[in-house]
Amino acid sequence: MFRVPLTIAFIFLIAFGGATASAILALRATVGFGAIEIGPWTAWPEAQTEAADPYAKAHRARTGVLLLGGAEGLRFMAGSDDEGHALEARCDYTLSGVTPPARFWTLHAIDETGALLLAGDGLPSTYHSQNILKNEDGTFVITASEKPKTGNWLATGNKAVPYQLVLTLFDTPTAGSSRLVDLQMPQIKRGTCHDG
Amino acid sequence: MGRVLFIALTGIFGAALLHIVIVLAIPAYADRDVWTKIQALGPTEFFHRLPTGRPGGLTSANPFVRSAVCRFDIGEAPVRITASGLTHYWSLAIFDRYANEKYSMNDRTATDRKLDMAIVTTLQMISYRKNLPEFLEDAVLVEFPVTTGYLVLRTVVPDASWDGIAQDFLKGAQCQSVDS
Numbered sequence: 001m002f003r004v005p006l007t008i009a010f011i012f013l014i015a016f017g018g019a020t021a022s023a024i025l026a027l028r029a030t031v032g033f034g035a036i037e038i039g040p041w042t043a044w045p046e047a048q049t050e051a052a053d054p055y056a057k058a059h060r061a062r063t064g065v066l067l068l069g070g071a072e073g074l075r076f077m078a079g080s081d082d083e084g085h086a087l088e089a090r091c092d093y094t095l096s097g098v099t100p101p102a103r104f105w106t107l108h109a110i111d112e113t114g115a116l117l118l119a120g121d122g123l124p125s126t127y128h129s130q131n132i133l134k135n136e137d138g139t140f141v142i143t144a145s146e147k148p149k150t151g152n153w154l155a156t157g158n159k160a161v162p163y164q165l166v167l168t169l170f171d172t173p174t175a176g177s178s179r180l181v182d183l184q185m186p187q188i189k190r191g192t193c194h195d196g
Numbered sequence: 197m198g199r200v201l202f203i204a205l206t207g208i209f210g211a212a213l214l215h216i217v218i219v220l221a222i223p224a225y226a227d228r229d230v231w232t233k234i235q236a237l238g239p240t241e242f243f244h245r246l247p248t249g250r251p252g253g254l255t256s257a258n259p260f261v262r263s264a265v266c267r268f269d270i271g272e273a274p275v276r277i278t279a280s281g282l283t284h285y286w287s288l289a290i291f292d293r294y295a296n297e298k299y300s301m302n303d304r305t306a307t308d309r310k311l312d313m314a315i316v317t318t319l320q321m322i323s324y325r326k327n328l329p330e331f332l333e334d335a336v337l338v339e340f341p342v343t344t345g346y347l348v349l350r351t352v353v354p355d356a357s358w359d360g361i362a363q364d365f366l367k368g369a370q371c372q373s374v375d376s
Contacts, residue, residue: 007203014207019214026219048289050296058219060295061226064233066246066254066263066348069289069300075256103304104285104352106260116249116257126259130354168258170285170352171302 023058032056036174038185040078041167045070045174063114073102073170079162081188087163089117089156092145092191095165098138100183102169105129107142109156109163117163119146119155127152142186146194223294230254231293234346240267241275243349243369262362263350266371271343274320276335279311279369282361283351290315290338290347298345299338307334311349314374315340332374347371 031044032055047056048067060067068075080086081093099105106128109117119125127142133152134140143149144165146158156163167185174183223229233254237244243264249257254265268275279286287302288311303309313336316324321339324332349369351362 007199010203011206011210014204015210015214018208018211019218022211022215023218023222026215027222048291048295048297052296054219057294058222058226061223061229064226064228064230064252064254065256066230066265067295067297068350069287069291069297069348071300071302071305072287072289072350104354106258106352108257108259110257113251114257115251116259128260128352128354166256166258168261170287171304 026055027059027062030055031059036183038076038183039082040080040084040188041076041185042078043074043076043174045074065114068168071171073168074172074174076167076169076185077164078167078188079164081190083190085190087144087165087188088193089146089159089161089163090195091193092143092147092149094189094191095142095144095154095186096139096189097186098140098184099129099167099186100169100172100174102129102172102174104170106168106170107154107165109144109154109165111159111161111163117157117161119157123155123157124153125155125157127154140186143191145191228252230291230295231346234265234267237265237267240269241371241373242266243366243371245363245366260352260354261350262353262359262366263348264366264369265346265348267344267346268315268371269344270315270317270320270340272373274314274316274374275371276314276332276374277311277347277349277369277371278313279349279365281365281368283309283365284354284358284362286311286349286351286365288313288347288349290340290345292340292342292345298340301336306336311369312336313338315345315347317343329374 033053108126142152144154243266245264289300
């Protein structure tokens with residue numbers, strides 16, 4: 001005698017539970033469609049515009065962070081190395097290459113909550129285009145590691161957390177360029193990993 | 197068996213439908229969106245300087261960026277934004293209350309690298325085209341499709357010595373209603 005109500009109850013349970021869970025997962029996993037991807041780096045040049053897709057609009061409404069306008073800059077994020085392994089603080093990474101043309105760029109790391117990953121007082125955890133050591137041809141090499149390195153050392157601290165690298169380009173034509181074949185972002189290569 | 201399949205398929209179909217409804221409804225019902233946070237800051241037509249990278253705050257964690265935000269209502273009178281002084285870089289973006297970017301610029305696109313702008317409605321724009329007040333002669337007039345919105349002024353701090361300079365720049369920035 002409870003067959004029909006039970007059936008309906010199960011259907012509702014699956015529908016509401018599945019919809020809520022999938023919506024939360026989708027909004028956590030990505031900022032939306034329309035990303036430009038260069039290697040492991042991803043940016044959403046249209047996430048702040050009217051033309052953004054519903055996922056991007058829902059995402060920005062949930063996070064409530066002021067986004068960069070088109071003429072202001074473009075924010076690239078990388079959560080993995082070139083081979084697709086997630087970035088971990090216990091591993092060393094070498095970032096090498098150039099950035100797309102920009103007047104000024106900054107590099108920092110964030111943890112899962114979006115907070116700045118700081119290794120400790122006085123340790124270099126952030127860089128920008130004017131305090132970085134470059135090679136003669138304008139390329140640069142940054143080593144992200146918990147241990148001190150020569151050259152540009154990006155200290156990641158010894159907290160065993162996954163992190164993301166954020167490279168923000170200010171005043172860049174990148175956001176407006178339609179074909180991104182020629183754009184180059186630094187490569188991220190994994191070095192040695194320390195256990196324990 | 198057929199019954200289980202029926203429950204599963206109907207459930208998944210309903211979940212897909214509701215998923216779409218939830219995603220579309222979030223912007224309208226979000227209680228942590230930018231507009232809500234900006235309203236909590238205080239008065240309109242005033243530049244609120246924002247702390248950098250506070251969890252749950254308005255700004256991202258970029259340690260080199262300093263920003264100020266101003267909410268405006270141009271229903272009665274246009275709003276004028278001015279800022280000048282030494283900066284390494286500044287940029288400005290105007291959004292409507294649903295966080296859609298309507299206009300953005302940076303110091304290279306401004307005259308003399310000074311910020312002088314007036315945000316006007318379509319009607320105010322028509323009257324300004326006929327008769328532009330003298331004090332707005334150098335200002336960039338931006339026609340805004342709706343009456344309420346907010347704008348963000350950002351500047352960068354390449355090292356600690358720029359901190360005071362950047363704060364002075366943001367402190368000196370003005371976001372005021374134009375008295376007509």
